[in-house]
Amino acid sequence: MNEIKGLLFDKDGTLFDFAATWEAWAAAFLTRLCGGDHDRALQAGARIGFDYDAAVFAPDSIVIAGTPGEVTAALLPLFPELSGPQLIDVLNEEAARAPQREAVPLIPLLTGLRGRGLALGVATNDAIVPARAHLAAAGIEDQFDFIAGFDSGHGGKPEPGQMRAFAEATGLPAERIAMIGDSTHDLVAGRAAGMICVAVLTGMATAETLAPLADAVLPDIGHLPAWLDARHPITG
Template sequence: MSENSNPVRGLCFDKDGTLFDFAATWEAWAKAFLRRAAKGDETRAVAIGTAIGFDLPSGTFARDSLVIAGTPDEVTQALMPHFTDMSPQSILDMINEEASIAPQQPAVPLRPLLEGFRAQGIALGLATNDSEGPARAHLASVGVTDLFDFIAGYDSGYGGKPAPGQLLGFAQAVNLPPEQIVMVGDSTHDLEAGRAAGMRTIAVLTGAATEQDLAPHAHVVLRDIGEIPAWLVGQTGK
């Protein structure tokens, strides 16, 4: 199949590392969460950070950190041995509470970009391994919730990535064949989900993964989502 054989009528975005700069958002979340969870005990906060691949003294995630592509449930499971006095639900609630208020730094100015896609008649979806509640809070914090036709977290009933359930849910919601939708993400989980759903895939470099990590799984690698409009012109031949 040539890249131009199907028009692009839908774009499904990952959230963290794609719409929003991963480091700017989630490094702040990790610092706040760990210090809250450890009740101000810095030594304990550092130790807990290692369980989720976060180095508190340097404020950075390891490239293989569970937080980068995992779900809050998976992060909760990794944290449970450190919080034997808390239920898994209590840990998850704390994760989601801190995630909902984490500062968001868009990868590019989002509203004009997304409005431009809508003006072209392109349906927009969000598929994230975050919980749906924090995801909606993050979109609302930058005033773009209304531009999305579909918003799904790992807990919205479609499963999480790299399984394709969220993406197929988006395709069904907007009544488009997967071949006319492009999945946009910053991790191999995103790209594998897109391919499993039968979609083209765009990788962006605003997350933790490198071009070398992503290129084997993507139809194209772009610097950030701001380069998608120019890519779309190439698909239509305009």
């Protein structure tokens, strides 16, 4: 069994708890975007799989695994006063200010993983500017050897461009890298790149949905050290 030498993380739902971070933010964002018009906010929420009144995402919401461009395309027909670039700018600016809820305490976890000699990266379907803002706010941006958003030139998931870019940047073969994510997009992308795939349950997808695509399903990324130890036990 090849020893894992690199870990590539999704961001939302993996490093950060998806529901705790984004559901309250989405309700406030739609309220602002719609100027307090409740009916318009309901319509906008429905277009992106978000129940505005209940402040919850549907499991198949485009926001969960989609790119800002895809979210913008879904919303744009309701906002003819805005161009596509204007709306995506508003979305990215608001997203950059979203307070993130860590899935587990990230600084000690990532410090420990780096201490094992692992290369670390982030591959997200978020835009790179808000992604880096979220990582910086959590004090972890400098823990990563590679950070890519959907607009970094490698494409977005479920295509494997970001995965291949991480492998190239670190000089690691794909089979020595684990892709860790909370959505089918993450796992499909990792598998297409030839990586080991690890699912976590801090997003909106269930274990039943993720398990067929994953080599392992963990409650959260805090279980990674024990999982790594189980794969490669230290023998005396």
